Amino acid sequence: MKQIRFALLRHGVTAWNTEKRIQGRTDISIRHDTAAWYRQHRLPAKWANVPWFSSPLSRTRETADALGIRAVATEPAFIEMDWGTWEGEKLSDLRASMGKDLRANEDRGCDFRPDDGESPRDVLNRVATFLNDCDLPDFGAVTHKGVIRAVYAAARGWDMMGKIPDKLDWHCLQVFQYSDEAGFSVDALNVPLVPAQETT
Secondary structure, three states: OOOEEEEEEEEEOHHHHHOOOOOOOOOOEEEEHHHHHHOEEEOOOOOOOOOOOEEOOOHHHHHHHHOOOOOEOOHHOOOOOOOOOHOEHHHHHHHHOOOHHHHHHHHHHHHOOOOOOOOOHHHHHHHHHHHHHHHEEEEEEEEEEHHHHHHHHHHHOOOOOOOOOOOOOOOOOEEEEEEEOOOEEEEEEEOEEEHHHHHO
16 A cells, blocks of 8 residues: 655745735745745755755745755645635625635535636545655655645545644655555644754
8 A cells, every 4th residue: 555645835925925826836935035034944844855856946946945855856736726816816706706606616615626727626636646656755845835735635634624623834845645445644744944043
C-alpha cells in the first residue's frame, strides 16, 4: 500500500490578497514586507530535508526562496484553482451583481465552479493524480489556499458547506497523509515555521 505524508504551505501575501481580489492563475508577486517576514523564518527541522515543490506561479517560488528552501521543483498539480473570468474581481462585488445565482453556485460545495474555471473537486483530482504517480514517502509543496482547502476538505470529510471545521493559519504548514487505499487524512494542522535564528 502506498503511504505518503506531505506538507502544504500557502504562499505569502500579495497586493491582490490585501485588496481581496480573486487571483487564481493570475501571476502576482508577493509583497516586499511579506518576503521580509519569510526571510526571518525557516522550515521546521523535520521538513527541512525533504524534497519540495512549488506551483508554477511566481508567488510560490518567491515564498520558497525567501524561506531558504533549496532545490524546489515546479509542479503544475499544485497550481491555484482556475477562477476563470472571475480573476481580478472581488467576491463581494460578484455577490452584489450575481445575487442568488452565486449563492446557488456556492451551495454546491466541492462542486462550486467559477465561470470558465475549476471546481475544488477538479483541484483535488489533479493533486490525487500526482500523488498516485509519486514515489516519495515525504515531501512539501508551496502552493495556494484553494489547493490546501481542497485537500483539507477531503482529509477532514468536509463538504465545503458552512463553516470550516478548523481554523487554518496560512503562515503554517498543513500536513496530510495519502494512501491509495484510504485516500486523504489529516496528519497535523498549523505546524509553525521556525524563526531563522533558532536554526543557526
